[in-house]
Amino acid sequence: MYIVVLAGGLSHERDISERSGRRVADALRDRGHEVEVLDTDAQLLTRLQNKRPDCVIPMLHGAAGEDGTLREVLEALKLPYVGSAPDACRVAFDKAIAKSIVESAGIAVPAGVSLPHSTFRELGADAVMQAVIAHVGLPAIVKPARGGSSLGVTVVREASALPSAMVAAFAYGDVAIVEQFIEGIEVAVSVVHTVVGPSALPAVEIQPDGGVYDYTARYTAGVTEFFCPARLSDSVSELVAQTAITTHLALNLRDLSRSDIIVDRNGGVWFLEVNVAPGMTETSLFPQSLAAADSDLGEIFDTLVHLAVSRGG
Amino acid sequence: MTNSTESIQAAQADLPAATAGSRLDPWVSAYASRASSMTASEIRSLFAVASRPEVVSLAGGMPYVSALPLDEMADTIASMIRERGATALQYGSGQGDPVLREQITEVMAEVGIHAHPDDIVVTTGSQMALDLVVRVFCDPGDVVLVESPSYVGALGVFRAYECNVVHVAMDEQGLNPVALEETIKRLQVEGKKIKMIYTIPSYHNPAGITQGPDRRKDILSIAKSNGILILEDDPYGLLGFDGVVPRAIRADDADGVVYLGSFSKTIASGLRVGWALAPHGVREKLVLAAESAILCPSNYAQFTVSTYLATKPWRDQVAVFRDVYRERRDALLDTMKVLMPAGTTWTVPTGGFYSWVTLPEGMDSRAMLPRAVNALVAYVPGTGFYVDGQGRQSLRLSYCYPTPERIKEGVRRLASVVEQELELIATFGPDALPHTEMPNFSSTPAPDVR
Numbered sequence: 057m058y059i060v061v062l063a064g065g066l067s068h069e070r071d072i073s074e075r076s077g078r079r080v081a082d083a084l085r086d087r088g089h090e091v092e093v094l095d096t097d098a099q100l101l102t103r104l105q106n107k108r109p110d111c112v113i114p115m116l117h118g119a120a121g122e123d124g125t126l127r128e129v130l131e132a133l134k135l136p137y138v139g140s141a142p143d144a145c146r147v148a149f150d151k152a153i154a155k156s157i158v159e160s161a162g163i164a165v166p167a168g169v170s171l172p173h174s175t176f177r178e179l180g181a182d183a184v185m186q187a188v189i190a191h192v193g194l195p196a197i198v199k200p201a202r203g204g205s206s207l208g209v210t211v212v213r214e215a216s217a218l219p220s221a222m223v224a225a226f227a228y229g230d231v232a233i234v235e236q237f238i239e240g241i242e243v244a245v246s247v248v249h250t251v252v253g254p255s256a257l258p259a260v261e262i263q264p265d266g267g268v269y270d271y272t273a274r275y276t277a278g279v280t281e282f283f284c285p286a287r288l289s290d291s292v293s294e295l296v297a298q299t300a301i302t303t304h305l306a307l308n309l310r311d312l313s314r315s316d317i318i319v320d321r322n323g324g325v326w327f328l329e330v331n332v333a334p335g336m337t338e339t340s341l342f343p344q345s346l347a348a349a350d351s352d353l354g355e356i357f358d359t360l361v362h363l364a365v366s367r368g369g
Numbered sequence: 370m371t372n373s374t375e376s377i378q379a380a381q382a383d384l385p386a387a388t389a390g391s392r393l394d395p396w397v398s399a400y401a402s403r404a405s406s407m408t409a410s411e412i413r414s415l416f417a418v419a420s421r422p423e424v425v426s427l428a429g430g431m432p433y434v435s436a437l438p439l440d441e442m443a444d445t446i447a448s449m450i451r452e453r454g455a456t457a458l459q460y461g462s463g464q465g466d467p468v469l470r471e472q473i474t475e476v477m478a479e480v481g482i483h484a485h486p487d488d489i490v491v492t493t494g495s496q497m498a499l500d501l502v503v504r505v506f507c508d509p510g511d512v513v514l515v516e517s518p519s520y521v522g523a524l525g526v527f528r529a530y531e532c533n534v535v536h537v538a539m540d541e542q543g544l545n546p547v548a549l550e551e552t553i554k555r556l557q558v559e560g561k562k563i564k565m566i567y568t569i570p571s572y573h574n575p576a577g578i579t580q581g582p583d584r585r586k587d588i589l590s591i592a593k594s595n596g597i598l599i600l601e602d603d604p605y606g607l608l609g610f611d612g613v614v615p616r617a618i619r620a621d622d623a624d625g626v627v628y629l630g631s632f633s634k635t636i637a638s639g640l641r642v643g644w645a646l647a648p649h650g651v652r653e654k655l656v657l658a659a660e661s662a663i664l665c666p667s668n669y670a671q672f673t674v675s676t677y678l679a680t681k682p683w684r685d686q687v688a689v690f691r692d693v694y695r696e697r698r699d700a701l702l703d704t705m706k707v708l709m710p711a712g713t714t715w716t717v718p719t720g721g722f723y724s725w726v727t728l729p730e731g732m733d734s735r736a737m738l739p740r741a742v743n744a745l746v747a748y749v750p751g752t753g754f755y756v757d758g759q760g761r762q763s764l765r766l767s768y769c770y771p772t773p774e775r776i777k778e779g780v781r782r783l784a785s786v787v788e789q790e791l792e793l794i795a796t797f798g799p800d801a802l803p804h805t806e807m808p809n810f811s812s813t814p815a816p817d818v819r
Binding site: 064066067068069070071072074095097173176177181205207208219220222223224226227228229263270271272274275276277278279280281282283284338339344 | 389390391392393394396397400408409410411413414415417418421422423424736737738739740742743745792793794795796797798800801802
């Protein structure tokens with residue numbers, strides 16, 4: 057098949073997207089497909105219309121890639137593509153909205169608020185921050201409402217650190233989330249959704265050397281220790297897998313997703329956020345889960361491409 | 370986000386057996402300690418976007434090589450290969466091609482240096498010359514004095530050799546001699562070994578400042594009286610907009626100065642041809658160090674430069690570059706004057722590629738960068754030009770690559786970003802600025818966007 061992998065884009069995660077895209081493209085070439093990696097520039101639509109690929113794989117991270125915008129365009133072009141539909145992406149990409157839907161499905165989520173900069177400006181930053189802390193408690197985690205790769209994310213342990221965490225998050229977008237920070241084991245659970253239904257891959261347990269799984273810990277090989285499958289009891293493992301599948305279904309996601317989850321000290325499972333275009337780089341979590349399941353990128357994407365083609369454009 | 374040991378133990382208490390972990394890099398425990406700061410960086414990821422055409426990159430220091438007569442360059446290279454191909458594509462001298470070294474003496478005569486070709490070592494860009502000099506002079510912990518701010522590529526070399534980099538204040542005329550003397554005295558009292566003063570006297574990167582003749586004499590005098598080598602980096606010396614070429618420090622002292630030159634800005638950076646001019650004893654060591662590093666510089670690149678210098682009006686081409694960069698500097702400064710918010714100041718470069726901008730009180734250029742990239746404009750935060758966390762309030766703007774119209778648009782975007790950031794500070798207070806982490810190897814753009 058002739059497949060186009062979309063990678064790059066204008067988001068802050070461009071570099072990661074390019075790396076993910078190249079890895080997926082190589083894996084599919086190894087399986088005999090003709091694969092081209094294209095950036096999202098002014099020539100893209102013309103090229104897609106002229107070449108009419110059998111399938112498109114959006115490997116774009118961040119806005120446009122994950123907020124459903126580009127997938128709307130692929131729908132309009134009637135091109136089959138791997139991944140969730142635009143509406144589902146739009147919901148999943150907004151962390152606050154996704155959390156409320158997942159909570160409605162019976163999954164525990166950290167208490168939190170989602171606020172634009174204008175709220176702080178209009179109501180007074182000090183008063184709003186006091187109210188936020190009273191509601192969320194400390195420690196808290198502050199992050200941009202949209203975006204990934206831990207960009208603009210800060211753990212706040214004292215109230216005095218909240219203003220700078222807010223400023224760091226607002227540097228990446230107009231809306232920031234402040235939520236309860238759950239201490240525990242961080243795991244990532246990838247879901248692959250084929251004709252037989254969604255199934256969870258082995259969970260990856262994440263132990264960054266510096267204690268925080270920030271951008272450096274994510275993309276520097278060696279500074280984070282991963283355990284896959286995660287060192288969890290059978291019952292907690294099952295709970296974690298079920299949480300990821302429930303999330304995937306509740307958000308009406310398709311083909312693949314990755315849920316970030318915390319297991320607290322009592323074995324309680326908390327949903328943090330979901331990713332509709334999980335990273336596929338050398339240090340990313342999804343490929344590690346595949347390896348633990350005796351699979352690989354080529355096999356899974358080959359399956360998902362065939363699925364997308366059978367759905368049609 | 371984190372794993373506390375206690376919680377892990379509790380949640381994993383009933384596990385039958387431990388699973389082996391993976392760090393995804395089998396060599397993680399084998400790296401030298403100096404590699405510990407070679408990590409992925411959030412800020413570096415932002416520069417990846419700067420290569421997109423939608424973004425006006427005022428970050429990169431890429432020379433505008435499109436101003437070269439490319440057809441003529443093609444003919445020059447083709448004829449060089451036809452006539453000398455067997456030599457051009459062969460190993461060459463570790464010290465560099467003798468003919469080119471002779472020609473380099475003519476180029477250096479423009480900045481007042483009269484040197485012998487034997488004292489020149491041709492390198493793969495002057496960055497390599499810098500690396501070699503530090504390699505032969507500096508043990509871990511040796512002090513290198515640098516301007517405040519200083520060239521990011523030099524700081525990377527000093528860091529790689531584990532030097533103790535100490536910044537010395539600048540004023541509107543460059544490296545401040547009073548601060549230099551005070552710093553030297555203080556370090557000497559502390560028993561520190563000062564190995565060199567690294568300076569960019571003409572059209573400084575990133576400060577855009579040029580040392581006057583008296584300032585150069587003062588610095589040379591201080592260095593000589595304290596027995597400290599001067600490492601003079603002069604890639605922009607011929608790119609003065611008023612046509613005046615500042616006299617190099619090396620022109621007045623052949624023994625106390627190692628001079629670094631480059632064709633990257635006067636011909637083409639892609640050729641990677643630079644050089645070091647060093648006193649005899651130093652030169653001998655540089656040649657041996659160069660041979661151990663790369664055996665020899667590229668004959669192909671050297672012959673290309675040599676043929677170009679011999680057959681083309683290279684001084685006229687430098688004048689073309691000057692005109693291009695002057696127009697772009699004017700576009701940058703004129704637009705900043707109209708649009709940048711009150712409280713923003715900047716240097717007025719009389720040559721070279723850069724202006725150093727100081728933002729209104731309380732701002733942090735590094736924290737602002739994601740917002741700038743969102744707005745499709747890029748710059749280099751000031752912290753990248755220091756080893757000690759200074760520079761938060763400053764940033765470097767480069768005008769060498771984008772067209773004047775793009776520069777104007779870039780400044781429009783940047784001014785709006787600064788306004789928005791000021792609003793954020795007004796909301797949360799100046800103390801709310803995020804903590805700026807110490808810069809590391811990856812806190813500045815890669816060479817193709819640097």
